[in-house]
Amino acid sequence: MSWSWRIATIAGIPIYIHGTFLLLIAFVLVSDWTRGQDLAGAMAGVLFVLAIFATVVLHELGHALTAKRYGIQTRDITLLPIGGIARIERMPDVPRQELWVALAGPAVNLVIAGLVYVLLVLPATSHPIQILSMSEHTIERFAEINLWLAGFNLIPAFPMDGGRALRALLAERTDYVRATQIAAGLGQGLALLFGFVGLFFNPFLLFIALFVWMGASSESLATQTRSALAGVPITHAMITDFRTLDAYDTLQSAVDLLLAGSQRDFPVLHDGRLVGILTSDSLTSALAQSGPGAAVADVMERTFQVADAAEMLEPAYQRLQGCRCRVLPVLKGDRVVGLLTPDNVTEFVMLRGALRRRAAAV
Secondary structure (H helix, E strand, O other): OOOEEEEEEEOOEEEEEEOHHHHHHHHHHHHHHHOOOOHHHHHHHHHHHHHHHHHHHHHHHHHHHHHHHOOOOEEEEEEEOOEEEEEEOOOOOOHHHHHHHHHHHHHHHHHHHHHHHHHHHOOOOHHHHHHHOOOHHHHHHHHHHHHHHHHHHOOOOOOOHHHHHHHHHHHOOOOHHHHHHHHHHHHHHHHHHHHHHHHHOOOHHHHHHHHHHHHHHHHHHHHHHHHHHOOOEHHHOOEOOOOOEEOOOEHHHHHHHHHHOOOOOEEEEEOOEEEEEEOHHHHHHHHHHHOOOOEHHHHOEOOOOOEEOOOEHHHHHHHHHHOOOOOEEEEEOOEEEEEEOHHHHHHHHHHHHHHHHHHHHO
């Protein structure tokens, strides 16, 4: 994610903090300062916020490490003002495994809250509190917030963990797509309820309603897409009418190809072998810096992902999404035989869906 900086690596998982998170820290400082707090009080407020977000990291690590047990890696965890995002490569295919991955995050918050309450009721309570330099009220708030985080995430609606847990339970009794549609429909129903209540009592619920509605819709669409791609060879969806550039072509040649058609990213060949990718963004930047006479080889991207013509479409598409690239050259041996792009996959899914509806109607 852009505007993010790595702050740690835990269990091999990079932890990033987004630039907007600093705005939250600034907001807490200014709020405490305007309420008459001295510098020490304002800093205490910031430390409390950081402690809460440390539990958010632990929550996301709960998901990530549980997924790792099932052979699924997590690319990274990013802290945002609204919470944390763990980019798990995929959810488990086995419903029971998805259930444990979904519940692992809230379970971490419940454990933290339980440990804090044990700390409060121990006979020697005053000693740990003095060591932590926190008041008993502050520690109680910390525990309550962890309970709130667990409860909020267990709401049975996407994109919360409870929605994934519900989908996993339903998937043991029906097919995965149908289970997702039921869970997403329930999530959208809850979003409407939150929105209605928010109009009259709490405007913040409107934000939650929008968040839940968009998450439910996104999850339903993503699952339908995976279902449409499952079992389809990559050759059925790739672009076969495409243009290529030679490494020693000039940028003017790339401009001519770009303006002549709808293709925006070009495989770059040398002696018939793929050696790079020239994207429209790289082309635009290079034109401004070097002019149209510069060689394609000087500005092309030399690190890129490829797919094999014998692959299935679903894993290739997941790789295309994961690499954040806009094109995946498809190779047969050393020869480029096609291109896979997000737009082309979307069109394939739409056409395949239309054919399925036609078959169902007939």
